[in-house]
Amino acid sequence: MSLFEVRIHGRGGQGVVSAAEMLSVAVFTEGKHAQAIPSFGSERMGAPVQSFVRFSDHDIRTREPVTEPDCLIIQDVTLVNNDSTFAGLKDGGYVLLNTTHTIEELGIADKLKNIPPEHLMVVNASGLAREHLGRPIPNAALIGGFSAITGQLKIDSIEEAIRKKFSGAIADGNTAAARAAYDEVKKAKGLK
Amino acid sequence: MLKQVEGSIAVAEAIALCRPDLVCAYPITPQTHIVEGLADMVRKGKIKSNCQYINVESEFAALSVCIGSSATGVRSYTATSSQGLLYMAEAVYNASGMRLPIVMTIGNRAIGGPINIWNDQSDSMALRDAGWIQIHAETNQEAGDLHIQAFKIAEQLSIPVMVCVDGFLLTHAYEQVEASTQEQVDEFLPPFKPMQALDCDDPMSIGAMVGPEAFMEVRALNVAHFDNALEPIQEISEEFEKIFGRKAGGLFEHYHSEEADTVVVSLGSVNGTVKDIIDEYRKEFVSIGSFKIGCYRPFPGKQILEQLKHAKRIIVVEKDYFAGVGGCLANDMKIAFRGSDAKIYSVIGGLGGRPIFKKSLMKILDRAMEDELEELSFIDLDRTLVEREQVREDQFMSNAG
Numbered sequence: 001m002s003l004f005e006v007r008i009h010g011r012g013g014q015g016v017v018s019a020a021e022m023l024s025v026a027v028f029t030e031g032k033h034a035q036a037i038p039s040f041g042s043e044r045m046g047a048p049v050q051s052f053v054r055f056s057d058h059d060i061r062t063r064e065p066v067t068e069p070d071c072l073i074i075q076d077v078t079l080v081n082n083d084s085t086f087a088g089l090k091d092g093g094y095v096l097l098n099t100t101h102t103i104e105e106l107g108i109a110d111k112l113k114n115i116p117p118e119h120l121m122v123v124n125a126s127g128l129a130r131e132h133l134g135r136p137i138p139n140a141a142l143i144g145g146f147s148a149i150t151g152q153l154k155i156d157s158i159e160e161a162i163r164k165k166f167s168g169a170i171a172d173g174n175t176a177a178a179r180a181a182y183d184e185v186k187k188a189k190g191l192k
Numbered sequence: 193m194l195k196q197v198e199g200s201i202a203v204a205e206a207i208a209l210c211r212p213d214l215v216c217a218y219p220i221t222p223q224t225h226i227v228e229g230l231a232d233m234v235r236k237g238k239i240k241s242n243c244q245y246i247n248v249e250s251e252f253a254a255l256s257v258c259i260g261s262s263a264t265g266v267r268s269y270t271a272t273s274s275q276g277l278l279y280m281a282e283a284v285y286n287a288s289g290m291r292l293p294i295v296m297t298i299g300n301r302a303i304g305g306p307i308n309i310w311n312d313q314s315d316s317m318a319l320r321d322a323g324w325i326q327i328h329a330e331t332n333q334e335a336g337d338l339h340i341q342a343f344k345i346a347e348q349l350s351i352p353v354m355v356c357v358d359g360f361l362l363t364h365a366y367e368q369v370e371a372s373t374q375e376q377v378d379e380f381l382p383p384f385k386p387m388q389a390l391d392c393d394d395p396m397s398i399g400a401m402v403g404p405e406a407f408m409e410v411r412a413l414n415v416a417h418f419d420n421a422l423e424p425i426q427e428i429s430e431e432f433e434k435i436f437g438r439k440a441g442g443l444f445e446h447y448h449s450e451e452a453d454t455v456v457v458s459l460g461s462v463n464g465t466v467k468d469i470i471d472e473y474r475k476e477f478v479s480i481g482s483f484k485i486g487c488y489r490p491f492p493g494k495q496i497l498e499q500l501k502h503a504k505r506i507i508v509v510e511k512d513y514f515a516g517v518g519g520c521l522a523n524d525m526k527i528a529f530r531g532s533d534a535k536i537y538s539v540i541g542g543l544g545g546r547p548i549f550k551k552s553l554m555k556i557l558d559r560a561m562e563d564e565l566e567e568l569s570f571i572d573l574d575r576t577l578v579e580r581e582q583v584r585e586d587q588f589m590s591n592a593g
Contacts, residue, residue, distance in 0.1 A: 017364075021198070024366045028196035036366040061331075061464035063361045065547050 004152055005066040006053040008142075009085050010075030013045040015139035018165065019073065020051035023143050025161035026153050027055045035060040048079060055152065071150055073142050074098060075125070077106065086111045096145050096185075098125040098138045121149050121185050128180045133173030144178025148185035155182045193371050199332035199362040202369040203297060203355075204229030206336035209377040210343045211241035213266035213384075216257040218250050222274040222309060224299040224363045230269075240374065241267075251276040255283035255296070262292040263398045265389030267343065271297035273359055277315045278303060281322070288323030289414065290399040291387065293346035293353075295339065296324075300460065300511075301359040302544045310545020311359040312511040313460065316488075317520045323414060325353040325421055326489040327441060328460045332362055333369050337432065337440035340372060343381055344428050349421055350387040356488070358461040360545065372436060380435045418490055425487050443492040444499065448474060449481025454561055455500055456482040458509040459521060462541075462548055466509065469550050469557070480557070485521070493528030505535045507560050509553065509571075511542040518568060535563075541571030 006023065010016035020036035027034035032055055039050045052066040071094040072086065079085045080097070089095070091114040099122050103109055112120055123145045125138035133140075140162055147153045155178070162174045195202075204226045207215075215234065217227035234245040248254050251272045258268040272280060277298060287294050298316045302308040316326055325345060329335035335357045342353040357363055388398055402410055422443060429442035439445075447467050449455045456466050463484045473480045483500060485492070500506060506529070508522040517523060522538030529536055537560050541548045552572045559565040 021366050025196045028368055033368060034196065034366070037361065038364050039360075060367070062468045062550065063358075063365075063461050063465050064549050067549070 002056065003060075004055045004070050004150075005068065006055075006071045006073065006146070007066045007069040008051045008053070008073045008075065009079050010049055010139075011045075011079075012047045012049050014049075014075045015137050016049045016051050016075055019075070019139035019143055020053045022140070022158070022161040022165055023053045023146065023153075025164055026143070026147075026157040027053075029157045029160050030153065032057055033060050037063070037065070039065055048082070069093060071096070071146065073146060075138050075142060077101065080106055080108050080111075089115070092116060092119065094119045094150050095121070096142060096149050097122045098142055100124050100127065118189055119149065121145065121188055123181050123184055125177070125181055128177045128184075129173075132176035132180060133170070140174035141177040141181035144181040145185045147178075148182045148189065155179060158182075194368055195371055196366055196368050197332075198225060199335055199357065199365050199367075200225035200299070201229050202332045202336040202371075203339055203357065203363075204233065205371060206339045207269055207295075208233050208239045209372055209374055210340055210381055211239065211267065212243050212269045213241055214244050214246065214258065214261040214268045216246040216248055216254045216261070216268070216270050218248055218254050218272070218276065222272065222276050222299070222301050222359075224271060224273070224297070224359070226271045226297055226299070226363070251280040252283055255280040255287060255294070258294045258296075259283060259287050259290065259292055262287070262294050262386075263290065263388075263390050265384070265386035265391075267347075267384045268292075268294050269296070270294070271299065273299040274301035274303050274309070274315045277319060281319060284319055284322045284324065286399065287352045289410075291350045291414065291417070292398075293343075293350050293384075293386075295342045295346055295353050295355065297339070298354050298356045299359040299363045300356055308544040311361050312543045312545065313356065313358070314512045314514075314543075316354055316356045317512040317514070319354075320489055320520060323351070323418060324489065325349075325351055325418075325425070325487070326356055327353065327425070327487050328356045328485070329358075329362060330461055330463045330484060332365065332367050333438070334440045335362055336369060336372070337436065337438070340377055340381060341428050341432050341441045343384075345421070345425055347384050347386075348424060348428070349417065351418060351421060356460060361461045370438065376436055380432060421490050422487065422492050422495070429486075441486050443485075443487045443495055445484040445486060446499070447482045447484070449483045449500070449503075451479075451502060452481035453479040453502075453504045454481075454507065454557070455503045455505075456480070456507045456509060456557065457485060457496075457500075457521070457525060458482070459485050459488055460511075462509060462511070465548055465550055465553070469554055472550075472554070473557075478561070480561070488521070491524050491528070493524065496525070497528050497532065500534070501532070503534050505537065505560055505563075507537045507539055507557060507565075509539045509541060509548075511540075513540045513543060536567075537565050538568045539571060540568070540573075546572060
């Protein structure tokens, strides 16, 4: 794997930084290099927050933020109207959105012209989290969905990373949400 | 064992292996997870020493407690950054003046005002001349490894050491780190044998008042010891490599700079970004390299001059900018290269957490290599905004007058 870069957008309290951490741990469990760097905004619940993850077969040295992501994970759908959210997304890249709406309903098809349809997925990650975890924290479900949409990581590695971060019922709930999102995205990809 | 961990936790685990006797910290912003991790390990009995963790009400208290404990001859550690370091400034000078080998992590962050919690290196730079050794980490691997070296340096020389680790970019970043073992650390780091220790059975004073009759001699002695620290710092780094099988620390590191015409000099994590840039230039056969300064205080000026005497231009990239001074590292370099033909450029970037992008830095390096760069320049500074506000504020002041 040459360099693969992910940018995660969300709001304070949604686990944007933890999502990056868990993705990096999942990559590491597959024997590759990973770097996760949070970009803290002001430390408030609800404020827009970003985090960055890089994967590579080689040592990762740069410390700059990810400006040309291969994949965007958008944890909060209200951020789709911020110009910065889609900035720099590579042509042919991947987008995973946490929403109950379709891309058409969101009116963002214009911004995603250069993204192939099978690289563009919506998943109700907050709903899955509510169902499996009892709380609408969408991060675990989204990294499960990431595994399905990009094929960059095995879902088992995602589970391992979740179980390193959490224990007991929280680990079980997050793992179930991740697997449910994985299955949903796989299925949606199959239908397209 | 290789692990994917947060920088702060990698540092906390390295410190735990050093068997500290006392960890004292103020746990509120600007703090890192380092002391949180250590508190957890102390509570769970994971540190193989009778380590005490003391939570205090301020950074001033944290270092003061370390001064007290170190003076009784026990291995003492604290961590802070930014305003926290400034708040403990009085104690910082006392610790070095009393030659107490305390180790302190600085999770480098900006200092206010305006209030800003993000990364730059203004904090440790503000206290660069406080008589503490300052060593800088490029990666989280090095951040952990430097702490193991720091206890040895401090205790061997009886001089306190600040380990500077870029805030957020390292302290909050997850990357893989080879964890050291207790056996390796025990082989490398002997038990602390204090040069001086308060003892009820053999009473003495440390840090008593010294009047005009001897103060200058005490200060001259301290500075002389400080200036002699470079050689041991390098030796300890080499000894570390023998036991742990990896390089960390030391005075400096070349990256394609042994014979390069243009050399980029910097401190800390930005070296990673710079190395990627050097690789891009090298693909085009450009004669450029980078030179990482590992030990900033004492400043190895003579050694750097010797290493880079071939360079035609030296571009100093740093994350601090002070009124009346400019960039501290650039100034140190200019002093070290006085009389040399090399042109020294000062480049300021990354203040208050502004990212240093490869593209932006490369534009500056391109101009330097065409000999078109100003002596002082900034990475991604909105100059128009600064100039406009300057005019507006000047007008306001003259109208008010």
